[in-house]
Amino acid sequence: MSEPRRPRRPRLPLRLPAWTATLTWKAAVFIAVMCCALAALLGVLVHVAVTNQTVGQARERALSRLDDATKQYEAGGRLGPGAGIDPPGLPDRLRDLAVGGERGTMVGDHDRTPTVWAAGPADGGRAIAVEVDYAQGARTIDGLDRAILGSSVLAIGATLLVGAFAVTRVTRRLHLTARVARRISAGDLDARVHDPRTRDPGRHQDEVATVSGALDTMASSLQGKLLSEQRFTADVAHELRTPLTGLHAAAELLPPGRPTELVRDRVAALRTLTEDLLEISRLDARNERVDLDAVRLAPLAERVVRASGAEVELTVVHDLVVETDGRRLERVLGNLVANALKHGAPPVRLTVDGPVITVRDHGPGFPDYLVEHGPQRFRTEGTTKGHGLGLTIALGQARVVGATLTFTNVAQGTGAVATLTLPSDERPSGDEPDEVRA
Template identity: 50%
Template sequence: MALRWRIAALVAAATCAVAAAVGVLVHHASRDRELSQARDTARTTLDRAALIYARTGGVQGSGAVMDAPGLPGGLRRLVERGHQGTQFTGGPGGPAMWAARPAPDGQVLSVHVDMNTPMRDIGALDTNIVLAGLVTTAVVLPLGVVTAERMSRRLRTAAATARRIAAGDLDARISADPRPHDEIAEISGAVDSMAAALQERLRGEQRFTADVAHELRTPLMGLVTAAELLPPGEAAGYVRDRVRVLSTLVEDLLEISRLDAGAEEADLSPCPLGPVLEEAIARTGLFAQLLTPGDDDGDRTADAGSGATVCTDPRRLERIVANLVVNAHRHGREPVEVTVAADGRTVTVRDHGSGFPDDLLEKGPQRFRTGVRERGRGHGLGLTIAVGQARVIGAALEFGNAPNGGAVATLRLPEGPVDRPIHD
């Protein structure tokens, strides 16, 4: 059950409970008052009748009777023991208050006060209290629903903002408007403060990464030049290879820093998808089959001129596909296939290795983490860059594993205008 309905039900239950408690208290207070008044009236009448009986020897005109047949048995036994008393009865004759005392000649002198009217008034009062409780509940319940809905809406807003922050949107805030000073406002303020602190910390880390990569660039260029001047040999080749890896790592770090800072902007233009994919594969220097919807047997490579025209940034699209192909070769097994779906906007890169690790499928790529050992070695930056570049061009990059084995990366390009001329 939703929180607002729980609160509304609680308000309704509390209202009914209060109305019932008030009704019971009023009922008993009214009944006790009427009984007390009737008891006093009966006693007064009985005392007056006793005086008349003592002076005249009779009770005519006093309102009392001798040995009344309707006298309650308990009250009669009390009088027979020589005591005076009163008793309320609700017998067939209707509610009544009896008062009795012993007469000098051994008889029982009693007074009967009819209480039909007071008890009827109390019954009417009970009915009015019930109606008032129902009306109060009918009025309070909508107010409780409205109040609970406002509280629930604020909580849902806080939860949605927290989910956005968890998804990476550190600019998300619950509200910039003044809020009531209550517990929900404290939660909202705490979430906003947490997001601001997390954003500032992340920006500091991004600045540090960018500064380190930038400062390494100049000495690294000198190192690259020095490595090229080394005489041929096995050691020189190893040094050149390590320098090249280090240079690639620094460039990747700089690219990630720009992506994290939001400094990258896409230069969108209509372009044929097939040639862009072929160029991306060629850049890697690795083999990958490029397949299109016409390749029904999956064994023929696609024609370079085939495929739809898409509106995207070709340089960034090449970067994404190249990183996916390199990742497939480095961490998976051949054959590596790049497939264009029938819609002309979905590109799939698949290898036939052990597949992506569960941690990557659950949380997405994380820099400097390559997953399980079977996926090979690397810096874990290629997929991170691919995801960032896909976000820049408005595409969605999804990761999964094929049922029969192998990692599958699916790039879904957005729909866009393609009416501008294409310049080759």
């Protein structure tokens, strides 16, 4: 019984290293290929021209000596050195040509020495031929080839160095522009490229300077618009606080009844919205100060669960003491739990596993835009109630304390998971339980 054939593994496509995708490498390869092609073309042209000239001169000398030898032979004189009738070493093709009544020359080797042969017809179906030493001409061509090769290598090396220097200057400016663009996308609206070529309007600008200037202009315009919106939001929220305070006091004086409850509920909602707008404006201004302290995570999570006023499962897998702002951290977790209770479905679970805290519900999950781009203020899906400010505040406060907040969905729409990762130096608490449920 033969063994079953093992399935052949599919061949993975050949992938070049990541550094080969850089502009510097591509420019270096292009310059090297072009230099090699140009050097080869010029070398071939020079080699062919000098070889033709050298061989032509040698052929003329050989034909001149052949004329002298033919005259001596016809006069019955003695042939000089290097001339003879059917001499040994005469190439067969040249002998056949001479026997046929024509004269010709040929470059070859005789006794391992470069030689130029010239042959013509003689009586009796024989050939009279002379040989001219071509060693000096061959050495001249070999020396010329070595000089062409050496100078080509030097020229290619110098061109590569100069080209790499020029391309590196351009790519360095492009990398700077890319870094500034990433800083702007991360929220640093004060970042600018400040390319020297854009400071002088009378100076000619290249493409990189044009892109850098456009990026700086875009960042300035975007910063101005955002600052204007932030000031508008803060001003509106501040202006609303005074009338809302009076409205709240007036609502408390209304007689008991259903209309009074509705008024008080709407006033409370409006006050909460105003406070959220003020908090967001402070976060946007990036002037929040962090009060760091040693905070134990399990008791803080218990306070958040109790403050929610609902049945929330608390699981402490690994308690930890971290250096953070406890008030802001409690605000973040409170908003995450409130969002899970409001938009998700029970059971809602808060899990503490060292510096990683997760809040999971079993509802339909986060909207796709939120998972991809994060929470956006005043944007909700469908008929969902809310202003989209709770998660926005949670994300902003998490950034203030240096934590990372991510939003994901469980497979097949069985819940949403918000994961908060705190910066930690792994300081475990003293009496840490293996698992606690509340």
